[in-house]
Amino acid sequence: MVLVLNGVIQDERPINTHALFLEHPVYRETATQLLSIPTKTVGAPGLLYVCQREMAAVAPHDRNVNIIGSDDATTCIIVVVRHSGSGAIALAHLDGNGTDEAVSAMVARVQELAFGYPEGRIELQLIGGFSDPQGYAEDLFSNIMRVRQIV
Template sequence: MVLVFNGVLQEKCPPDTHTLYNTHPVYRETASQLLSIPNKVIGPVGLLYVQQRELAATVPHDKSINVLGSDDSTSCLIVVIRHSGSGAVALAHLDGCGTDEAVCTMVQRVHELALGYPEGRIELQLIGGFSDTRNYSEELFGNVMNSFHKHPMEIDLTLACVGELNTTIRGSIPWPIIYGVGVNIKTGEIFPATFPDKGPDQSLRNARYLTGSDPRVLDVYDCHLGMLRIGPFNYEPLRGVDLWLEQSDEFILQHLSTSPEVEPPHFVMQIRTTLKYIQDNPFPAVTVFRDNRPHYFRRDEHTGKKKNCPNIFIFLLLIFIRSMGSSEILTTEGFNCSYLLKYR
């Protein structure tokens, strides 16, 4: 009994979004407030984009980023956890795989980043999903709520813009209203957003969930170093990838989407690019993550975009961290590896 709705501990989770809104109408009001905010188009400067089946956590004094964000969510859910006292925040893009582990990791990361702040509560915001005809969103909502309800820490649900409240009807077809959100890490503000630049290694990151070989939700960011980390991971070769690439756009849309009627315009092109990447790299453990080394990226000081970090720098940086001791690093506000890179 750890989920808190409108200040009241809950003995049971609501089975669906309709029950949530009928039992706790305050969430209709907060969802309406989010829906009234105009959509923002966010560029790459100061952005940390979180892909599907990924999560990231940071603190307000992170000098490398200003916004955590994710989009292209149709039947998926974007989950935000924030500590009200410290402002530590985590964001995940969940599709139903690895939900329990992702919830535990998010809460743990925010709790760790909030150490030293005696006051404050952990707040939960859910955005995305819609009244899709296959009921994927409702099923995912139930899974996510149950995962949080099982967690031993008290968690306040402060926003739920999901399901029926995130649905509009166009030509008798239900569509999501909000496809993505950003979080201003300095203020905690959440706003509808789209992100034309989705960060580095996009096809590689997409390939991990498209092949279905890795159900984990990966933590991809170290806010103390200001570094994005991709991998290492592996996926199984996709059987018939050559045939998939020969199919029409409509065929790909209908067979590789959970909600083909409402996908954004770039969906098929993105899938084709990912399929081509899988075709070229059927064994990423061999061709992409040589010697089991991850890809590290840091913010470029001039463009604000993520820039690949050489592995020798990572090695030297880790030696530097160990020489200082972890406690010193944890108390160094806004530690930014791009500053050190100037001297490599």
């Protein structure tokens, strides 16, 4: 796969968040906008909640799921993999355990759910991972970006 960030094909993956924000300051601005959105409590019907160390994937026409989500990502990173043509989506709440396997499984499952949709690309979104003194979130970001199926 080809890695495209902010519409620009990348020769290399960003090695850390500092490099990512330096090359693409729009991501820092987008993160600030996301943080400014008030939280919303969602009721159980139609909600698929993903806990830490869990992953779920759904097709857009799933009658049982209207919202897929997670919360409380401090040093954890919530990873979203989406097929732009079909709307198939996978979400995981990663803490550093089994990162390679989880991201690989997410990409594979989204590709399975998108079968039959010729148009579309695999999109990756990362949420969470605050800057902690021990560097856990930074290590997790680097591990996610090293997963072969992403690029």
